[in-house]
Amino acid sequence: MRQPIMYISIISLVLLAACSFLASANGTTVSQEVKEYSEYDLDMKSEILEFEEYHITIHYPETPNTQINQTIIDYVNQIKSKFKQESYQAMQVMKSHSSHELHVDFEVLHESEQYFVIHFDETMDVGYPDISKSRTIMNFKKENGQRLETEDLFNQEVDYLQALADLTNEKLEEEFGKEINQNSFLEKATAPLPSNYQNVAINSGGVTIFFRDGVQPEEISLKMDNINEFLHPEITVVENEALHEATPSIEGLKSININGEDVKRPHGENKKIALTFDDGPHPQKTLDILEVLERYDAKGTFFMLGKRVSYYPETAQEVVTEGHEIGNHTWNHPCLTRLSKDEVVRQIQATKEIIQHVTGEETTRVRLPFGENLSAPYYGTMEIVPWDVSVETWRKENPRQIADTFISEINDGDIVLLHDLEGSTPEVLDMILASLSYEGYEFVTLSQLEEK
Template sequence: MRKLNYKKVFIFLFCLTAAVGTLGLAIKSLAFDKKRTVSAYTTDKNYPEADIQTYVKDNTKGGYSASRPVLHLENIDKQLESYIKKEIKDYEKKWKASDGKASELNLTYTILHFSKQTITISFDKYEQVEGKKQSGTQIFTYDIPSQQKLSIEDIFATDTDYLSVLSDIVFEELTQKEEEGISNSLIKKENKLKAANFNSFSVFKNTLIFYVKTDDSTKTHTIAIKKDLFKDSLLDSYQSQDLNEDRVKEWQPKHIVAKLPVQNEWIDPSKKVIALTFDDGPHPSHTMSILEDLKKFDGHATFFVLGSRVQHYPEVLQKMLQEGNEIGNHSWDHPQLTRLSKNKIEDQIEKTQDAVKKATGTEPNLVRPPYGAINHNVREFMEDMKVSLWDVDPEDWKERNEKKIVNKVMSKAKDGRVILMHDIYQTSAQAAGKIIKQLHDQGYQLVTISELEKVKKDRELSGITISE
């Protein structure tokens, strides 16, 4: 019979007791009661470099769940932890003041962008205390190298006018969204927005994204703006594409503001306006003749160009823009787009966009489909471009009679109307010269399509009406 080794038995019993005790503590730490909070860690599925810490208190009358990212960046992690704990503390204070009535707090987060230079985190909060429900969003952007929270003043040079540019862009964008319930009183042009209005933002590879709230609205409006518009004011580290590219996948906003808003300083919205438009060009002599007549009478027009012609006359497009005119996309070679396959529609639009950009450095944001023919398939490939048709068509392509063209246009000219003509015919160019002079003499301001839309919006906001 083997002799029992009491020393080994003692060691085994000690280890077993310690293991049971440890297990008991673990179970106790995971048990939900009214006095303990569980802090659990998981991995962020979108950004593996980050962990998720969740504070949970299971209490049917006052429980909560609050999460934050753990980035393993000491100072940023401390700030995020402080924010979460303050939210929990404020909630529990309200809950206790309610005499322990049924309440809840749910705080979650989303990493909106994470690059070498910055990280942007959005916290969504839902809170209910004494039957009162509240929800809201807080967005923080941190500079990775310095581990400091950023404000708008931190990313722009102090001696630049970036706030005015931002205000103008936001005003322009929000006036296009009245269907979403934005009241005119929130976006009066004279009320320039302050820096605090722009402190929720992300710095992407090629764009700046602003999450803007107007003063009496809880809705957040996401506005993406190309960095190129701030090339003289945005600091180099935030201008850099390499430093600001997302670590996982660069998200592309659907709508990006690529041009500064039209400034109608020369246009008086209380006076008549009319928009002349010319299709099918450019033409090396007829278009240039029209441009000279417009310049003579301080007028602007919109030219809807064919990509197949743009490539041969880039200098004509450059002159258009230099003199304040506008360029629109009229397809590559004038087919009826509704009869084409999706691939061919896309080719017609994109090739023309590329041709105009090569000639001028900018892409059109207006499109006029040939013959005005448009359907769902055509619209699908126009992205953020606005379709522009017309009110008056003198059929100058068919008439080819200068006097008749002038009479048709002038007999139907009215404030706010869009006139369709073509700049590839000599008779049209000659008629255009007379039309421009007569409209000017009758007190019309000759404007582009975008300027016309701006005037209409200014009139609406200012309560101006025109009677003829």
């Protein structure tokens, strides 16, 4: 698997042996050969859409397994459809017209020779006081790409729900004391109901049960020794066999302060514009942009997502090697106005740290997702960078129309916004630079624009 950069700790990996022993349905122990599957080389896909009515940010993995990919794409399409429907319905009954948001991020919880496990975090804000937060766990068999639901993991001939409830309560009592089971809210969340055990994830030592949103603790792990007799005969979890456990998160990072001052915007005799690119890096599209910039001896500033930097560190490094600047665009592109101050800090600090770790460059500028303003004052050294010229109808116009719109609106000293993940960006950029070069423009980084 393409490993996201993990710079806090190193995980020891032990590979699965060529054979394992499975218990057959009638209880007979048989030897079954297990095919070897290498660790997945993952790509990280990001869909970022901004409309007046709503914002959508969805990150998901793409694997070498087409069946797994199709299941994930179906899930993405379903959650987008659900959000759009609920957003439309909310707009019909509510007076507020603030933009709604769907934000979905993922974490690879576990990968072994046999299984691939993903955790999706979902946030849906359609204007109601309570923001909807949920999660979806997907366990896959790598051999055939089959998604394993909870009922597929456990033996249907036993009351596995009652067994899970009993083991969960025992584990909670062991870790938190007897008082924990007197919590009526938690008692309901651990009752032997299918809805309480929808999100069960295979791990290297057994399974992890994730409770519904609002329940504390959020999860509990059960060891293989405790659940083995309740597992489906075809499910085998070999302890410590993980090829990969958990991608990096933004938790536990030290604080950083930022302010609300805009970047300086001087104007002078020599015509200059600052080219900026959001939402990358992308392993191919960002490189295509770099090729266009090189042809025109142009420089730019790339506002990168920390999570994408962790997946594509070589691309981030190439941007710096080519003489361009890197800015901070948060870790995973949420609407910051719905986050607490500490959550905003973590979004920016995690990105600052991964960029410095990968490139050696310390970022001093941040561009907020969707061009938002922060809901509370922040003070410090990070400049918040807006833009002057952008095109909001990328998907409705052809590259020539998009380029003409940019060219007609750009003036000396402007900050121009383009996006790494848009497939037409290299072509549009080529047209813009060809036209404005003829008019005598120079294409610079934000730092160079400030020097003007």
